[in-house]
Amino acid sequence: MNKVLLLTTKYPCGAGEGWLTNELAECFSREGKSVSVLALSWEYEDGHSDVVELNGVKVYRSRLWKFFYRKNFICAMLKIFLFSLVVRFRYKRKIFDADLILATTPCIVIWGLLDFFMTRPRAKKYLILWDFFPYYMRDLWGSGRARLFSFFVKWENRLYNKFDAIGCMTKGSIEFLEKNYSVDCRRVRQLPLWTKQLPLVEVGAAEQKVLRAKYGIDEHAFVAVYGGAMSVVQGLDNILDLAASMKGRTEYQFVFIGRGPELPRLRARAVDEEMSNVRFINYVPRDEYEKIIAVCDVGIVSLAGEHAVPSFPSKSIDYLKVGLPVLASIDRYTEFGAILVNEMKAGRWVEAGDPVSLGQVLEEMRQDSVFLSDCASNGRRYYENEMKVELATQNIIAACEEV
Template sequence: MKSNKDIVLLTTKYADDKKDAWLTNELAYSLSEEGHNVSVVVFSWLKNEPVSFTRMIDGIKVVRVKLPAIFYNTGVVGTALKIFLFPFLARHEVQKQVSKCDLLIANTPCVTILGMSGYFRKRYSAKSFLVLWDFFPYYLKDLGAIRNKLFFGFFRYLEQRMYKSFDRIGCMTEGNAQFLFDNFPAVDKGCVEILPLWAKIKKVDPIDKSEIRFKYGLPLDSFIAVYGGAMSIVQELDNILDLAALYSGSDVTFLFIGKGTEKERLEQSVLAHGLNNVKFIDYVPRDEYQHVVQACDVGLISLSKKLTVPSFPSKSLDYFKVSLPVLASLDSVTDFGDILENEIRAGFSVVAGDVITLKNKLDLLITDSELCKVLGGNGRSYYEKYLSVENARSIITSSL
């Protein structure tokens, strides 16, 4: 592969501040470091996200696109309008800001980028790679957001059209790829490959745990189980609160870091049940978030039992990075639990809703510090070997 290619990353999630860098940021930085000319086109999908602009950020040309405020209502009509208006507006901005493109990299949900792969192929003769992280219509159906069969069928049709329009598709796991084949049979299996999640692999320096815990008001001598990430119905975090209730009055603390539509309800539930061993922190800068997680003892993952699509939770990378053992409450269809326990050997998984078994697994971790060390070390080793951004970059750019 020759260097110095023109690459466009099309996404709905990209941090404007390097200290909050996400997966898409890390990929853009890595591509740029390899010598490619990288532009990122970002759709401000949510109302509270930044307005439209074009500027250089950390050596990357970032073109952010936002619709007028009237289109950001939460109703079905507003969402439908956004789906069709964003790609239209993006074409206009791309024409102005992107002169050449050899490779388009986009991530799901595809419904937000309708027709963009075809547009890049026609205008720039660009090849295209889709990073497939979720299956939009099934995700909403599982959570009860789409109940109408006609709506579901329509969105599934749009998704399948978009999948077929990409030259190559990267799925997180074998289970993820099999779901694609089973539910979108028109997709060519030959264009699909496994693309693990990624991160910038960095050395993790030791920290003063007591200092970090004191700074964030955490008990200095408690065993702390941390959940970091979005708090929505997707995670079904009541399972974690049910677990916390079984440790009420003990020196085991449950820490939640982040925001989301369920956060206020979860906080109210904690108050109603008098759970003094649960603490919430709204926001921690990305670089400092690592230190807070590092000061804890086990990383928690939770997914709704209603989900029917296999996934690989991105927050697991934060735990693997700092050698934290993982305890996961998962839906019954995902292959992440098997990967976690038998391939990575970095923790335990339990089917969501089985709080007694979840407690038994946590008890093992609480009482066996050597086990925690081994599991955490396994997670870090797997992270370094398979989850580097350089690995992802190599897979994606092999198209060129």
């Protein structure tokens, strides 16, 4: 398996913007594989159509016309049904002679590519299953679109069965897959999240003071930071509810870093409710982002409480990488809380929608410097031992060779 093709909707190409998919593709390249990526720009800001060579990986990026990126239900459905067909048409004359075809979820948004490339009988096909798209959307839609949910589940099930092997993040994800989809459990493996191992970001007292001043972070406050996408999936109103309950307590500050469709509304709410303890920072390159979170005190993981599917938030990787204790506001169905407390030993969690309990836990963490120090070192140790990208490539190759 010397030629690898990755099909995905998330492959950042800007300086300092690398993500899990970049790290995986580049690791395969370092191991001597020829790696190509078909990347669909799911958000307009992800980049225009182009072909680039990036860190040993050939990236074929496609972006639709701007109309498809309007934030409404009709455009979202059109994008799901048409995007992968457009990409397939653009590259139908391009021969992707892959030995190993990797795809990331949600499968539905790349269905046209899957139906095309799965006709290659000699190529092994591996699905990296990060989320159960229809179930996430059902939790957000409610019962109003039950027929659409059922249609998407059946369609996704058909796509899952095209793969030789499927990798899930956690044991809970495997159990959910086997319970709700008709797939051969012998093809399913556990594939934990990964990252490229980097030295610990160390920020001295002088640099910390400079960084906090640069980004409007109070020098003396106990800072809880959220970094990542801002959409309805994250349920970030739970964090603003906590911030609102702590107005006037100058010892706390809440910092949000990132972008997304919910950012304008969240920012407006903070202004309307005069939350002077909340600070929004626009998207910054990853190396700068890691320095910012390193000078904070607690990293926040947030998920909307409506979800009833297992998950492992990828933003936690950055917190572990810089040795930042984690406070999670998450639904009770995900395994992440138990993993955070029992395996990582890197923080605490509270069920989403309970700002009182969340505030109590944050206060307890602030007052226990020994606990925070232990969480920091434990989290970094977990990152170093369990999240090596080389382990992911080994697991993928081994799974494909077994089937």
